[in-house]
Amino acid sequence: MSFVSVDFGLLVPELVVLSAAFLVLVVDLLGSRQRGASLWWLTLCGLGLALLLAARGWNLSASTLSGTFVLDPFVSTVKLVFLLSAFLVTLTTLDCRLISRLSLGEYYSLLLFATFGFMVLASAGDLIMIFIGLEMASIPCYILAGYAFEDVKSNEAGIKYFLLGAFSSAILLYGMSFLYGLCGSTFLSEIGFSIGQSGQKLLVMGAFGVFLAGLTFKMTVVPFHMWVPDTYEGSPTPVAAFFSVVSKTAGLVVLIRILAYFKQGFLALEVDWTQVLSILSVLTMVVGTVIGVVQTNVKRLLAYSSIAHVGYLLIGLCAGTSAGIDSIVIYLFVYLFMSIGAFAVVTAVSRAEGGEELANFRGLNRRSPLLAASMAVFLISLTGIPPLAGFIGKFFIFAVAIEEKLYTLAIVGVLTSVVSLFYYCKILKAMYFAEAEDPGAAPVAVSPGMRVGLVLMSFFTLALGLYPVPLVEMARSAVRLWLGS
Amino acid sequence: MTALLFFVCSLVAIASAALVVSRKNPVHSVLFLIVCLLSVALLFLLLGAQFIAALQVIVYAGAIVVLFVFVLMLLNVKKETVTLHSSTVQKLGAVILVIVLLMEALFVAVMGVGWLSKEAWIAASGISFGTVQSIGRELFTRYLFQFEVASVLLLVAIVGAIAITKKR
Numbered sequence: 128m129s130f131v132s133v134d135f136g137l138l139v140p141e142l143v144v145l146s147a148a149f150l151v152l153v154v155d156l157l158g159s160r161q162r163g164a165s166l167w168w169l170t171l172c173g174l175g176l177a178l179l180l181a182a183r184g185w186n187l188s189a190s191t192l193s194g195t196f197v198l199d200p201f202v203s204t205v206k207l208v209f210l211l212s213a214f215l216v217t218l219t220t221l222d223c224r225l226i227s228r229l230s231l232g233e234y235y236s237l238l239l240f241a242t243f244g245f246m247v248l249a250s251a252g253d254l255i256m257i258f259i260g261l262e263m264a265s266i267p268c269y270i271l272a273g274y275a276f277e278d279v280k281s282n283e284a285g286i287k288y289f290l291l292g293a294f295s296s297a298i299l300l301y302g303m304s305f306l307y308g309l310c311g312s313t314f315l316s317e318i319g320f321s322i323g324q325s326g327q328k329l330l331v332m333g334a335f336g337v338f339l340a341g342l343t344f345k346m347t348v349v350p351f352h353m354w355v356p357d358t359y360e361g362s363p364t365p366v367a368a369f370f371s372v373v374s375k376t377a378g379l380v381v382l383i384r385i386l387a388y389f390k391q392g393f394l395a396l397e398v399d400w401t402q403v404l405s406i407l408s409v410l411t412m413v414v415g416t417v418i419g420v421v422q423t424n425v426k427r428l429l430a431y432s433s434i435a436h437v438g439y440l441l442i443g444l445c446a447g448t449s450a451g452i453d454s455i456v457i458y459l460f461v462y463l464f465m466s467i468g469a470f471a472v473v474t475a476v477s478r479a480e481g482g483e484e485l486a487n488f489r490g491l492n493r494r495s496p497l498l499a500a501s502m503a504v505f506l507i508s509l510t511g512i513p514p515l516a517g518f519i520g521k522f523f524i525f526a527v528a529i530e531e532k533l534y535t536l537a538i539v540g541v542l543t544s545v546v547s548l549f550y551y552c553k554i555l556k557a558m559y560f561a562e563a564e565d566p567g568a569a570p571v572a573v574s575p576g577m578r579v580g581l582v583l584m585s586f587f588t589l590a591l592g593l594y595p596v597p598l599v600e601m602a603r604s605a606v607r608l609w610l611g612s
Numbered sequence: 613m614t615a616l617l618f619f620v621c622s623l624v625a626i627a628s629a630a631l632v633v634s635r636k637n638p639v640h641s642v643l644f645l646i647v648c649l650l651s652v653a654l655l656f657l658l659l660g661a662q663f664i665a666a667l668q669v670i671v672y673a674g675a676i677v678v679l680f681v682f683v684l685m686l687l688n689v690k691k692e693t694v695t696l697h698s699s700t701v702q703k704l705g706a707v708i709l710v711i712v713l714l715m716e717a718l719f720v721a722v723m724g725v726g727w728l729s730k731e732a733w734i735a736a737s738g739i740s741f742g743t744v745q746s747i748g749r750e751l752f753t754r755y756l757f758q759f760e761v762a763s764v765l766l767l768v769a770i771v772g773a774i775a776i777t778k779k780r
Contacts, residue, residue, distance in 0.1 A: 243764075
């Protein structure tokens with residue numbers, strides 16, 4: 128009997144996150160009454176350690192577990208996005224209005240379990256690993272979405288996310304079963320090879336189409352976006368921030384990697400997905416922006432904005448070149464800071480005000496000028512106005528689109544960015560030019576963790592806009608090392 | 613001997629399946645469903661698929677039937693209240709479907725499509741697919757990590773269920 132050789136060295140960041148999750152559960156059980164702070168520190172330390180370890184093994188290209196677990200610079204870079212997001216979300220969690228402080232142990236461990244699942248998903252080398260990773264990531268997310276148990280909206284968010292998520296998993300699995308049936312293998316590289324050999328163009332298209340539908344559901348691409356606003360609005364705000372970055376990134380990364388594996392097969396069959404992806408991209412940008420305009424709830428507005436941003440990310444995928452993937456990686460890092468930052472400010476304001484409506488933001492500049500200023504930085508960056516980081520992200524995406532002669536996508540992208548300025552300005556206007564309902568209101572109370580998080584995120588949003596060279600270099604070399612190998 | 617057992621089990625399965633739909637008392641239906649599922653499990657066992665047989669007993673005859681019984685007890689269905697409202701269209705549809713299904717079975721049995729021919733059977737019996745050993749070997753070697761992650765997944769589900777239902 129032969130055992131698989133496991134190179135645990137490659138799994139270290141995942142195992143650290145997993146052990147942190149278990150440790151949090153145990154400490155929560157055994158700890159004293161004042162264990163809230165220690166759990167918080169434990170989560171941060173676990174994520175920080177995993178972040179350092181993932182960054183250290185950044186340029187490694189290897190696979191283990193008989194090829195089901197793949198590690199390359201691109202995957203490692205994406206894992207940095209996951210870990211960084213989880214870290215920032217944890218930093219800003221304590222200000223959340225809806226989560227009672229008593230049950231934070233399960234909250235942190237579920238967050239860590241979800242991060243672990245997303246990391247496994249990004250590294251998956253075969254269909255089974257993709258599915259297991261996806262479920263490992265999704266199930267904690269369903270629970271987190273409904274985590275504010277007393278709140279009706281949070282319950283609604285959890286149920287909607289759960290039902291539609293389970294539904295989309297089933298669709299994904301259906302597509303996978305077709306791919307397996309066609310190719311007789313669950314390994315992505317072997318499937319990529321044998322779909323070219325099979326000559327079954329229609330079947331391959333159908334199978335991958337179903338698979339794509341399942342994935343785009345997770346990525347909140349437009350025909351499958353219906354659940355997003357309700358889920359984001361109802362979920363506790365830090366959880367919504369986590370979804371807005373991590374779950375989209377994970378879906379996108381799986382799609383990028385599968386398209387890279389299947390490229391030769393699709394070429395042999397003369398199947399081209401660029402057209403489909405472009406249509407999805409345009410739809411996502413337009414719907415995300417246009418429906419966003421009429422929103423009055425800031426969380427819903429940010430949810431639609433996050434949908435629109437997935438549309439921009441898809442442009443990079445439509446380009447189909449390594450430069451396109453560079454631009455996606457750059458955009459992901461930039462988007463991570465501004466999106467989680469914007470949600471963090473909403474977290475703080477909603478605890479002080481008891482709601483996330485536009486009216487709750489009125490006169491915020493009077494009350495807490497720093498909070499308003501950081502929100503302004505994030506929103507202007509989300510629009511893509513220089514010199515902030517969002518501009519750099521959009522610049523590279525649109526540059527790639529023009530290089531590859533995807534003019535329609537570039538034009539729609541620029542136009543929707545302009546329209547999105549309108550709805551971000553609604554928040555800015557409320558914060559700076561509207562009078563507060565209660566002029567004598569006290570400044571918004573902010574916990575130290577939130578303060579550190581906001582400073583970090585504003586700093587990176589500014590710094591990556593002013594000096595993006597290291598990020599661009601990192602993205603380029605990661606993608607080059609990955610595709611070159 | 614095996615062939616005889618196989619036929620007995622098949623007959624029991626078919627007869628109990630017919631009884632599931634024809635009984636007026638829903639509790640009786642559920643009991644016949646157990647008989648049906650168990651005899652199908654025996655069929656799997658005779659075909660050498662031990663693991664699937666065990667799953668059949670544990671998952672279907674165990675968990676799912678218990679769920680049925682629970683729901684029946686919760687709803688407290690009396691046998692008089694259950695009357696079959698079937699229109700002529702429904703009956704006609706059922707008859708057509710049954711005929712199609714029988715034709716299919718007959719076609720496969722008579723024509724001996726691929727996997728039903730003698731050689732295919734012998735080839736299939738050589739594959740140890742579905743036995744406890746082969747599944748265990750795969751699970752603990754090739755799919756070890758996936759298996760472990762699945763166990764973490766179960767833990768997460770339990771933690772989540774407790775977190776949701778915990779009294780505050």
